[in-house]
Amino acid sequence: MDLSQFPITQKWPAQHPDRIQLYSLPTPNGIKVSIALEELGLPYEAHRVGFENNDQLTPEFLSLNPNNKIPAIIDPQGPGGKPLPLFESGAILWYLAEKTGRLMAADANGDAADAQAKKFETLQWLMFQMGGVGPMFGQLGFFHKFAGKEIADKRPLERYVAESRRLLGVLETRLQGRQWIMGDDYTVADIAIFPWVRTMVGFYEAAELVGMKSFPNAQRALDAFLARPAVQRGLDIPPRQAPGK
Incomplete structure (x- = not known):
């Protein structure tokens, strides 16, 4: 498979x-x-x-994702057997689920219409993460742990704390009586949401700030997510530290 048409492979050879x-x-x-x-x-x-090293701002990376954000992929076996470049984590998750027919909610009765409905319900919760959980938790982290702490006006932090609590409440209600977002089926919706919950309570050190103890269903599902072997492997890919550091 020749990927030389993609300039990014000049910086990161395949x-x-x-x-x-x-x-x-x-x-x-x-x-x-x-x-x-x-x-x-x-x-x-x-x-x-x-x-x-600002790798995300290099011409090679920007040739794949002009929005200069990770992650991005090239699938050499894309639709029609042609290479497919793709960015935006939600789009990539959906593509991988469509490509394999997995990580979607299954229909136990084999009803095609019901399966289609569950597919779009899964997409709905994926979008919930992309449009709400990710941006809000990210802003919470900025104002709580990083440079936002230097801002005297505390209203931005208060806003993002309140909105993060609200989103956790939505998640908590959804998980009531369900193992995962879509019930018994583990899907891309879970893979999208729980890395952000993990970061919020861990790396951002905001568990007490948002009152995580008030969301036992979310905590239970997060623990189950982190216990999965594939999740444990994926948490440090690629390695956070550069080789030799």
Whole structure:
């Protein structure tokens, strides 16, 4: 498989061009895709996009994702057997689920219409993460742990804390009586949402701030998510630290 048409391969050469090429870092958005690839068992090759070197701003990376965000992929076996470049973690998750027919809610009765409805319900919750959980939790992290702490006006932090609590409440209600977002079926919706919950309570150190103890269903599902072997493998792909550091 020849991927030389993609300039990104000049900076990150493909040692296995027949495999999905993943350009990423283990951020909440990055690990969504590495976890999905591990869950699906798809052959892939991971390339570390180092933020410390501004790799995401290089011409090679921008040629694949002009929005300069990780993750991005090239699937050498895309639709029609042609290579497919793709960015945006939610789009990549949906593509991988469609490609394999897995990580979607199944229909136990074999009803095609019901299966289609569940498919779009899964997409609905994936969009819930993309449009709500990710942006709001990210802003919470900025104002609580990073440079936002220096801002005297506390209204931005208060806003994002309140909105994060509200979103956790939506998640808590959805998980009442359900093992996963879609019931018994583990899907891309879970893979999208729980890396952000993990980061919010862990890396951002905001569990007490948002009152995580008030959301036992969300905590229970997060623990189950983190216990999955594929999740554990995907959490550090590509490695957070550059080789030799």
